[in-house]
Amino acid sequence: MKFLKLLALTSVFGFSAAAANAATLDDVKAKGFVQCGVSQGLIGFSNPDDKNNWTGLDVDFCKAVAAAVLGDATKVKYSPLSAKERFTALQSGAIDVLSRNSTWTMSRDTSLGLSFVGVTYYDGQGFMVPTKLGIKSAKELNGASVCTQTGTTTELNLADYFKANKMEYKIVAFEKNEEVLKAYQEGRCDVFTTDQSGLYAEVLKFANPADHMVLPEIISKEPLGPVVRQGDAQWFNIVKWTYYATLNAEELGVTSANVDDMKKSANPEIQRLLSVAVKNPDGTDADNDFGKGLGLGPDWAYNIVKQVGNYSEIFDRNLAQLKIARGKNALWSAGGLQYAPPIR
Amino acid sequence: MTVNTPHSKSVPPPAPAGGVSWFYDPKIRGYASQIIVVALLLWGLYVIIGNTQANLTKLNQNFGFGFLTQAAGFDLSTSLIEYSSTSTYGRAIFAGLLNTILVAVLGIIFATIIGFLVGVMRLSKNRVVAGAATLYIELIRNVPLLLQIFMWYALVLKPLPGVKDAHSLFGIVFLSKKGIVMPHPNFGPGAWAGLLFLVAALVGTWLFRRRARKLQDETGKITPVWLISIPIIILSPFIGLALAGWPLAFDYPELKGFNFSGGMTMVPEMAALLIALIVYSATFIAETVRSGIQAVSHGQSEASSALGLSRGRALRLVIIPQAMRVIIPPLASQYLNLTKNSSLAIAVGFPDLMYAGGTVNNQSGKAIEVVFILMVVYLSLSLFTAAFMNWFNSRMKMVER
Ligand SMILES: N[C@@H](CCC(=O)N[C@@H](CS)C(=O)NCC(=O)O)C(=O)O
Numbered sequence: 001m002k003f004l005k006l007l008a009l010t011s012v013f014g015f016s017a018a019a020a021n022a023a024t025l026d027d028v029k030a031k032g033f034v035q036c037g038v039s040q041g042l043i044g045f046s047n048p049d050d051k052n053n054w055t056g057l058d059v060d061f062c063k064a065v066a067a068a069v070l071g072d073a074t075k076v077k078y079s080p081l082s083a084k085e086r087f088t089a090l091q092s093g094a095i096d097v098l099s100r101n102s103t104w105t106m107s108r109d110t111s112l113g114l115s116f117v118g119v120t121y122y123d124g125q126g127f128m129v130p131t132k133l134g135i136k137s138a139k140e141l142n143g144a145s146v147c148t149q150t151g152t153t154t155e156l157n158l159a160d161y162f163k164a165n166k167m168e169y170k171i172v173a174f175e176k177n178e179e180v181l182k183a184y185q186e187g188r189c190d191v192f193t194t195d196q197s198g199l200y201a202e203v204l205k206f207a208n209p210a211d212h213m214v215l216p217e218i219i220s221k222e223p224l225g226p227v228v229r230q231g232d233a234q235w236f237n238i239v240k241w242t243y244y245a246t247l248n249a250e251e252l253g254v255t256s257a258n259v260d261d262m263k264k265s266a267n268p269e270i271q272r273l274l275s276v277a278v279k280n281p282d283g284t285d286a287d288n289d290f291g292k293g294l295g296l297g298p299d300w301a302y303n304i305v306k307q308v309g310n311y312s313e314i315f316d317r318n319l320a321q322l323k324i325a326r327g328k329n330a331l332w333s334a335g336g337l338q339y340a341p342p343i344r
Numbered sequence: 345m346t347v348n349t350p351h352s353k354s355v356p357p358p359a360p361a362g363g364v365s366w367f368y369d370p371k372i373r374g375y376a377s378q379i380i381v382v383a384l385l386l387w388g389l390y391v392i393i394g395n396t397q398a399n400l401t402k403l404n405q406n407f408g409f410g411f412l413t414q415a416a417g418f419d420l421s422t423s424l425i426e427y428s429s430t431s432t433y434g435r436a437i438f439a440g441l442l443n444t445i446l447v448a449v450l451g452i453i454f455a456t457i458i459g460f461l462v463g464v465m466r467l468s469k470n471r472v473v474a475g476a477a478t479l480y481i482e483l484i485r486n487v488p489l490l491l492q493i494f495m496w497y498a499l500v501l502k503p504l505p506g507v508k509d510a511h512s513l514f515g516i517v518f519l520s521k522k523g524i525v526m527p528h529p530n531f532g533p534g535a536w537a538g539l540l541f542l543v544a545a546l547v548g549t550w551l552f553r554r555r556a557r558k559l560q561d562e563t564g565k566i567t568p569v570w571l572i573s574i575p576i577i578i579l580s581p582f583i584g585l586a587l588a589g590w591p592l593a594f595d596y597p598e599l600k601g602f603n604f605s606g607g608m609t610m611v612p613e614m615a616a617l618l619i620a621l622i623v624y625s626a627t628f629i630a631e632t633v634r635s636g637i638q639a640v641s642h643g644q645s646e647a648s649s650a651l652g653l654s655r656g657r658a659l660r661l662v663i664i665p666q667a668m669r670v671i672i673p674p675l676a677s678q679y680l681n682l683t684k685n686s687s688l689a690i691a692v693g694f695p696d697l698m699y700a701g702g703t704v705n706n707q708s709g710k711a712i713e714v715v716f717i718l719m720v721v722y723l724s725l726s727l728f729t730a731a732f733m734n735w736f737n738s739r740m741k742m743v744e745r
Binding site: 083084087088091107108111112113114141142143144145150151155156158159160163169170171172173174175176179183186187188190229230231 | 400402403404405411417418419420421428429430501502506521522600601602603605611612613690691692693699702703705706707708709710711
């Protein structure tokens with residue numbers, strides 16, 4: 001069954017010449033929605049409720065793309081993908097953009113035929129153990145059995161970390177996140193490892209979150225961000241500048257609540273973000289429309305901010321529940337790493 | 345006009361005046377349709393290959409198997425060969441293949457044994473026995489295998505203790521949530537003596553059996569061949585080892601921190617998968633066996649009992665050998681099913697061929713190449729099993745005169 005799925009996905013390589021060659025933008029406009037690859041359920045990033053309404057940072061990013069391209073943030077269809085399926089789904093054209101807590105690595109950039117667009121969330125890999133083990137540091141984990149998900153950077157970092165620290169471990173890896181969590185809770189393994197944000201998200205699903213603790217070590221860099229196919233520079237730009245628009249909006253103090261007022265702002269940066277035409281000295285309007293360069297309408301960024309919000313709104317809406325601080329994900333001007341090139 | 349029957353092929357009918365249009369000539373039509381089908385097929389292949397190439401180029405990718413020598417970077421929970429994260433992608437796939445073969449071979453052996461027992465039970469005169477067999481078959485056969493694998497995994501894992509309180513057998517075999525750990529035999533120099541004695545015992549048994557048959561043919565006396573030879577076969581390697589000065593040491597498992605170190609471990613994922621495959625496949629084999637036995641005419645068992653054979657002997661000497669001819673072909677396809685079903689291993693995280701291939705695909709991004717390799721390997725496994733069963737089938741056929 002799994003095999004058939006993989007086969008079907010790969011066979012799309014053979015048959016989908018038309019789909020892959022057409023510009024993704026035209027494709028999305030023609031369909032009327034953005035097909036967005038997300039996780040199968042990770043609180044704070046992409047998680048469905050019982051009515052199949054998706055929420056999360058990654059989901060909001062899909063919505064922002066739809067707002068920019070179609071003027072309507074609700075025009076998104078979600079494809080829940082396991083770690084293993086995600087890149088094949090994007091390569092084969094089954095989705096338009098992958099927004100699924102995926103780590104930007106060199107090999108993923110160079111050998112998958114995909115391009116990472118930016119880093120919407122700076123993360124790092126951590127370990128979780130049952131509190132009753134009485135362990136204080138990852139250095140005490142020699143010989144432990146470790147549960148994780150296959151097809152992730154997690155399983156690679158794990159091998160590196162134990163090798164580098166001359167410790168042994170036994171891997172217990174599953175394709176489905178559900179199985180990983182079950183095995184950890186069942187006691188099949190001593191440790192659960194994934195991106196630290198994932199640890200904070202998953203522990204909420206446990207019967208007794210207080211019985212588990214996250215160890216202090218962060219063993220890797222996990223820059224998580226959206227991914228698109230290579231070979232479509234226009235779509236790459238659209239997705240990239242969707243992300244930058246949310247950052248620039250935050251930096252300029254433009255929020256979903258005040259964006260209409262901000263249209264009257266005299267700040268030239270805000271005027272460019274929102275494509276507000278400015279008066280020439282001779283009284284004619286000077287064009288300030290940066291959407292054109294993306295092949296989008298002038299309201300592209302306005303729609304993003306109005307319908308989805310700026311980066312800090314998105315962050316707080318989704319990650320406050322995990323009690324995750326902005327930390328590295330603060331704006332550069334606040335000592336963080338989030339930095340967007342200017343719109344000009 | 346003459347009526348043209350299909351039988352008159354050898355005498356071509358006289359062509360009617362003006363001749364049949366070539367358009368209606370069955371020969372030409374036959375050739376034409378075949379040419380069209382082949383042409384369409386080639387065109388389809390051409391389009392697929394062309395498109396694949398174009399799409400790969402567009403994604404800045406190229407087709408090739410060079411990646412197989414790159415370091416894999418990930419570990420596997422269990423492997424029959426030396427494997428670690430510094431091994432290559434190729435080795436990861438090979439380790440997966442060996443795990444698949446291991447599960448398939450063990451599965452086939454035990455499913456066959458249970459299947460034969462249950463198949464015969466279902467035909468038993470004893471209603472309770474027959475009923476139990478029927479219940480088992482109908483219940484298991486109609487529940488999806490994937491569900492059963494999950495169920496067995498939960499059943500295997502749930503009741504077991506953690507390593508600290510592992511169930512222990514004589515202090516050398518331990519059973520816990522982390523699997524079953526047993527001593528690992530390490531053979532020193534001279535250990536070949538054990539193997540030699542085993543081979544000798546097997547050959548001896550074969551000769552003994554031939555003699556016993558001859559004796560039975562001549563005098564009707566039955567020698568209990570197996571009763572005598574099985575203990576000898578079991579004991580022989582130990583005798584050999586003892587004579588060679590016992591060049592055998594065991595690596596005993598020992599609890600160290602989180603896990604047992606030393607010994608050899610069967611992980612619970614493998615246990616769950618194996619049990620599920622065996623329990624499931626045995627039902628199909630049982631049905632195959634039952635139908636095979638029922639296909640042997642009733643006169644055969646009546647004749648056997650008239651000759652004074654017990655029911656067990658009649659079954660073993662008269663019925664089953666004849667039933668085998670009916671059983672083997674469908675049995676072969678059950679074996680193929682079992683092998684292919686073992687690819688569900690991925691659901692419980694047992695690193696079989698599908699698991700290893702999938703992970704390699706994901707980490708290397710070589711989807712087409714990996715799918716190609718998987719297809720070729722599974723096809724070879726199937727063809728090998730089929731060839732073996734064909735050989736076995738023809739051997740069983742020769743026995744019949
Ligand atoms: N960032 C890592 C790991 C991402 C990952 O798959 N994390 C898991 C564990 S938190 C997850 O999101 N699971 C949710 C799911 O599979 O739906 C990567 O890109 O390889």
